[in-house]
Amino acid sequence: MSDPVRVVVVDDHAMFRRGVSAELGATGAGRVEVVAEAADVDEAVAAVQEHRPDVVLLDVHLPGGGGVEVIRRVKDGEVRFLALSVSDAAEDVIGTVRGGARGYVTKTITGPELVDAIARVADGDAVFSPRLAGFVLDAFAGAGLSADLASVDEDLDRLTEREREVMRLIARGYSYKEVAKELFISIKTVETHMSSVLRKLQLSSRHELTRWASDRRLL
Numbered sequence: 001m002s003d004p005v006r007v008v009v010v011d012d013h014a015m016f017r018r019g020v021s022a023e024l025g026a027t028g029a030g031r032v033e034v035v036a037e038a039a040d041v042d043e044a045v046a047a048v049q050e051h052r053p054d055v056v057l058l059d060v061h062l063p064g065g066g067g068v069e070v071i072r073r074v075k076d077g078e079v080r081f082l083a084l085s086v087s088d089a090a091e092d093v094i095g096t097v098r099g100g101a102r103g104y105v106t107k108t109i110t111g112p113e114l115v116d117a118i119a120r121v122a123d124g125d126a127v128f129s130p131r132l133a134g135f136v137l138d139a140f141a142g143a144g145l146s147a148d149l150a151s152v153d154e155d156l157d158r159l160t161e162r163e164r165e166v167m168r169l170i171a172r173g174y175s176y177k178e179v180a181k182e183l184f185i186s187i188k189t190v191e192t193h194m195s196s197v198l199r200k201l202q203l204s205s206r207h208e209l210t211r212w213a214s215d216r217r218l219l
Contacts, residue, residue: 004033005122008051010044010070011037011059011084016107020057020084020114027111032118039063044070048079054122057114058101060085060092066161068099082121084114089168091156093132103127158200166193170206171213 007024011017021034035051038044041064048056048070056074058067058081071081083096083104093104102121105114106129117127156164162183169179176194180187194206203209 004028004031005055005118006033006035006051006053007118008036008038008044008047008053008056009034010039010047010056010062010067012039012062014039023111024115024118028115028118032115041065041069041073045073048074048076052076053079055079055118056081057084057118058082060087060096061161061165067101068096071100080121080124082118082127084109087168088129088132091164093128095156104132105129106132155201159197163193163197163200166190167197167209167213170194170197171210173210 009017009021009024011020017037017039021037024032024034035053036047038047040062044056044058044062047053056070056079058070060067060083062070067081067083067085081101083093083101084107085092085096085104086107088106096104102124103117103126105117105127109117109129120127159167162185165183166179169182170176174182176187176190179185179190183190198204198209201209201212203212
């Protein structure tokens with residue numbers, strides 16, 4: 001019997017992170033072993049350097065620079081990254097894959113499916129939730145979305161990680177108060193980020209922002 005795949009679980013929500021670890025321990029017994037957990041970029045990089053896992057199960061939006069920053073800082077070809085995110089936005093999927101992740105699945109995945117995804121990534125396969133595979137194929141095969149994504153990347157490059165988070169939630173119809181609660185920041189900070197987003201994207205209202213994001217398939 002082969003050794004279990006050694007995994008580091010990275011997510012800034014403690015209850016979710018522990019839940020994933022418990023599920024992998026129960027469902028993936030003998031196939032997957034969680035060797036460490038981390039809540040932000042610095043903790044994730046330190047955990048990978050200490051434990052040398054086979055796979056890092058990585059949330060996309062993390063304090064300290066996001067999941068792509070973890071991949072960038074680890075710089076170890078032996079470690080493979082599988083994104084596990086609530087977001088199914090094209091910008092997140094393509095950005096994370098371009099950053100070096102071997103796969104991207106959403107948090108609606110079941111325990112057995114996640115165990116299988118981790119095992120496949122450890123074996124060198126690329127794994128994506130069904131709806132997300134189309135984003136990746138289009139972007140990297142030169143079809144459909146590829147031209148759009150180039151312009152989307154250029155626009156989004158003007159925004160900071162936090163501004164992107166605020167932009168996405170506002171565009172989905174969240175109120176400033178709801179965004180503040182979701183991101184654990186003040187309403188005033190949300191207003192400041194929103195003003196910066198509109199200025200950088202040369203938009204004048206949240207309605208224009210929603211249309212802008214919808215046209216680029218970011219919702």
